[in-house]
Every structure is written in C-alpha cells, then in structure tokens.
Amino acid sequence: MTVADGPKIASLADLFAIAYQIEADAVERYTLLAEQMQTHNNPDLVKVFRDLARAEGIHAEEIRRQAGDIDVVVHARKMAKWKKGESPEEADLGAAHYLMTPWHALRLALTSEEQALAFFAHVVETTKDVKVKDMAKEFVEEEAEHVNLVHRLLKKYPRPPESWSQDSDLAIPQE
C-alpha cells in the first residue's frame, strides 16, 4: 500500500469514515491472527493479538464518538476502499508464522501504525480543506503516540534468537 492508493478525502465526513475504517480493519486483522494462533496452539500470541484488537477497537469507538452526527460506519462502507494493497493498519498476514513470538507481533503492529501515520501525514500535506487538515493533524498525533507505544512495548520483548522458527516437531515430507 502506498498513501496515494487510499480513497480520496473530500470532506471531514470522509476523513472520519476512513479513520474509523482503518481501525476497524485492524480489529478484524488482529482477531484473525489471534484465531490462527489459537488454532496452532500459540497462547502467548493469542493474548498479544487479542490485546492489539481490543486497543484498536477502543480507537475505533473514539473516532466514532469524535465524528458526532456523522454515521462513520455507513459512510465508510461507501467510500473507504483501497483499490491497491490493503488499508494501512491491516497487518501483513503473509508474515504470520505458527511459532512467531510477541516481538514479531509487535513488529507487525509497528509497521501498521507507521503506515497509518504516513497515511494521515499525506492527508495533511495534500488537502486544501482547513477542517480536514486540522483533524488529520490530530490523527497524525494519535498515530505517532501509537508508534511510540509500540516502541515502548518492544523494549519489554527482546528480539528472539535466529532459531525461533525451528520446530522440534517438524512436518515431515513424505519419503
């Protein structure tokens, strides 16, 4: 995804709808990753992804409140679509691994938050609408705080050794 691939923002309603959808997409993606980890018996990661989903859900609700009378859910369904790539906070499913660690999950989250930050920064740079620009600046500040939060969390989880993906119970190719 590049920031230019995002939907066009022509009004404050568009901005709120997209901001809401970005968080809602993140909830869905982290929930899916938590379910994958549940299926593959990686309980530490189930908790990390569920916590991330919960945090994104709180952000989504905050945006819905901020939007006031704007029905962000309905408006987002009409226009918050990415033709290329995925929305900024949809963590890369292809990077998942059944033996991944909390460090890997947080690295995925960091990339997602950085993409969201870049998206809103692009809106600030390109919009001519003063109201949209002011609100986008607030979203930039919020996303920057999320980036910092993930950096702080990463300090609690050191990078795992290179052998993290070695499985003592490997799937054995048929011979």
Add this chain to the structure above:
Amino acid sequence: MTAEVRPLCKPAEYKSDIKPVWCPGCGDYHVLMSFTRAFAELGLPPEQIAVISGIGCSSRIPAYTSCYGFHGVHGRSLALAAGLKVARSDLTVVVASGDGDGYSIGGNHFIHACRRNIDMTYVVMDNHIYGMTKGQPSPTTEPEFDTALSPGGTGLRPFHPLVIALASGANFVARAFSGNPNETASIIVEAIRHPGFSFIEILSPCVTFRPDEKAWKDLVHPAPVEATNDPGKASRRIMTDDGFNIGILYRGDRRPYQLHMGQASAELAELEREFET
C-alpha cells in the same frame, strides 16, 4: 405493499463460524478474504452463491464461507459444479481448487470445463506443491525443485494452466496474487460478471513446504497491457511472460453453454410409460 429491501451483506457476513486450519502465513487466508470482499461487492446474498471444491488445503474454502458449499471428491469439483449450474442456473457458482486437485487429478475436467464454457468461475490457488499431503511435486512444480520425493527435482516440464485454458476455450482468463486481496477481489468480481467459464489462477504461497514463495510478493507486477479478446495473442503473451503478470489477460466473447430443453424432459409421462413397458 412495499417490497422488503434487504441490506447488502458486509464481507464478514460471507464467512462461516468455522475457523480455518491453514498454516499461519498461508496465501489461502487472503483468497478467502478476496472471496468475501468480491461477494459483498457484487451484492449477492450468500444463499445465491455456491462454492464447490475438491480436495486439498485450498478446497477447504467452502466450509469457511456462509454460502452453499460442496466439498467434493478429489479432482471432481468442476464436474460437480457443472451439474449444479446446469440444474440451477440462477445460482452463482464459484469453484475452488489447487494445482494438484485441479491440474493433476482433475486435469481432464479442467480442459472440458473450458471447452463447455458453462457460466461459472474457477479459482485455482496455485502454490506449486501438494501442501496437504506434505510436499510432493505438483503439475506446476518447477522441474529443478528438490524434494525428498523427487531428489534433484522431477525434471518434468510444468503444466501451463493459463495457456491450456485458452486453448481449450475458457472465456475469461486472469492471474492474481493472494497477497493483494483487494486486486484479487476485483478480478473475481469481473470473472463472475463475465459470461461463460472464467478461470483465475491465484498464486498463493505455501509457507510450510515452499517458504521460497514468500518472495512472490516482490516478483508480482501488473500486466503491462490490457486484456485481449484474441486467444492466440493472449497465449503468446502468457507463454513469454515471466509468470508474475497480474491482471485480466483475456476476455472472450464465446456464447456460454445453454441447456437445450428437448422433448424428452418435457414429456415426462411418456418417459415413465417407456420404463413401465
């Protein structure tokens, strides 16, 4: 009296409560996402869609949707789907398969489904390996790919499904990459809308037995030219591309298969009398 207007479904409403058991990182998760996004985009109610499959990792997909589904016999998904579509032409029929199920066990059905040109959409999740049965070479495995079952590689020429589809009469041919679910969903939408037999090969990495396929996301690129309606031209392009051209490559204009309602089915009583005598 006003007709009840049913709200359009969201993508999540096309997912069932059954959680996929694919390996984390598998491309098929993205394909499922593309299915649900495409169905939502088309505004089709789940009960008007039938997802039919054979056997293999990819063929688990019907169970993960809330649509009608049939998880059939190995390699026979297209035969099942053809029967269903002929009997229930009102349904949107989407067939899911993998490179083993679709090109090896079901290879003959593939050719004849293209030839018959029945109005349905065939999606093959191609990972160039038999994943579910632990990593045997499939018809699209590269000849030099070294496995415990094929030391030094099979040395066999890989199947070229897109060209075979064109030569056999498929009416719509496209290649997609699972890691781009929105683009893939758009291609599925176009395939379903296009009359006749539509074939989409989705490059869908197997992270367990083909971890090298993670590199596909950096290799895929949009097809440099628009789709053609000339199968010869499309074949030449596909035969000479790098295998990573993504997009709609061919849109044909062959008339889809029509069921000819003959006298025999109209005169059921007469038929019954024949059995009685």
